[in-house]
Amino acid sequence: MAGVDASVKMNILKNRQRQSLFWIIPILFMAGFYVLPMASILGHAFASSSDSLFTNQINWTIAGRAVSFTFYQAFLSTFITLLVGIPSSYLFGRFSFRGKNLLKILSTLPFILPTVVVAAGFTALIGSKGWLNLFLMDILRISTPPIRLLNSLPAILIAHVFYNTSIVIRVVGTAWEQLDQKIENAARVLGATPNNVFWKITLPLLLPSVLSAAILVFLFDFTSFGVILMMGGAAFTTIEVKFISKQCNS
Numbered sequence: 001m002a003g004v005d006a007s008v009k010m011n012i013l014k015n016r017q018r019q020s021l022f023w024i025i026p027i028l029f030m031a032g033f034y035v036l037p038m039a040s041i042l043g044h045a046f047a048s049s050s051d052s053l054f055t056n057q058i059n060w061t062i063a064g065r066a067v068s069f070t071f072y073q074a075f076l077s078t079f080i081t082l083l084v085g086i087p088s089s090y091l092f093g094r095f096s097f098r099g100k101n102l103l104k105i106l107s108t109l110p111f112i113l114p115t116v117v118v119a120a121g122f123t124a125l126i127g128s129k130g131w132l133n134l135f136l137m138d139i140l141r142i143s144t145p146p147i148r149l150l151n152s153l154p155a156i157l158i159a160h161v162f163y164n165t166s167i168v169i170r171v172v173g174t175a176w177e178q179l180d181q182k183i184e185n186a187a188r189v190l191g192a193t194p195n196n197v198f199w200k201i202t203l204p205l206l207l208p209s210v211l212s213a214a215i216l217v218f219l220f221d222f223t224s225f226g227v228i229l230m231m232g233g234a235a236f237t238t239i240e241v242k243f244i245s246k247q248c249n250s
Contacts, residue, residue, distance in 0.1 A: 070238040074221040077160035081217050084161055085168025092169055093176025111166045115226030118159060123150065151233035159227045164217045175209035
């Protein structure tokens with residue numbers, strides 16, 4: 001028995017060592033291909049001169065503003081995108097109607113549009129001389145445009161939602177469509193209200209897809225460059241905008 005116990009312990013120890021090796025590989029990958037490049041970008045972006053990262057003195061005030069705004073706009077954009085995308089995912093996931101596939105394809109088009117095209121479209125729509133402002137000025141009999149969203153944080157958020165809602169629709173809508181409705185029907189038969197069914201059954205089942213979509217949207221918003229520069233203007237600076245501007249000036 002002692003020999004059997006010793007062999008079992010040895011097998012358990014070997015399995016743990018193998019599992020630890022599986023963890024080391026992705027950690028090294030993330031450190032080499034994400035952490036170090038990000039540290040280099042931050043160092044070059046916020047350093048006082050164009051020398052190497054380790055010889056520069058970082059302006060922590062400027063760096064803190066850029067980093068905090070990058071996280072702030074990414075979190076806010078992701079939250080609003082989920083608010084818009086989850087109801088749209090419910091529409092695509094639970095209803096069948098004529099033109100559904102065409103509508104899903106059209107919802108994906110904003111994601112592949114160039115930033116210049118999107119910025120030009122928003123300018124033509126809600127700019128100071130855009131169609132909507134000209135229409136409202138004509139209806140309200142006023143000489144100044146009532147909608148002034150360009151070069152502001154709301155313009156950045158609207159553009160991000162316009163871009164990334166298709167990600168939520170694709171990820172969450174597909175997961176919603178594949179859910180087994182028998183579970184929800186059984187809960188309703190047992191007396192559960194629609195709110196209880198959603199919060200206690202549907203949402204927990206959808207939570208992995210919602211988190212996956214949220215992470216993807218956050219990454220796209222966090223690394224957004226063209227939207228920040230064209231829709232926000234010079235008053236809003238993220239890490240990438242600061243890095244590119246520093247490289248252009250150096």
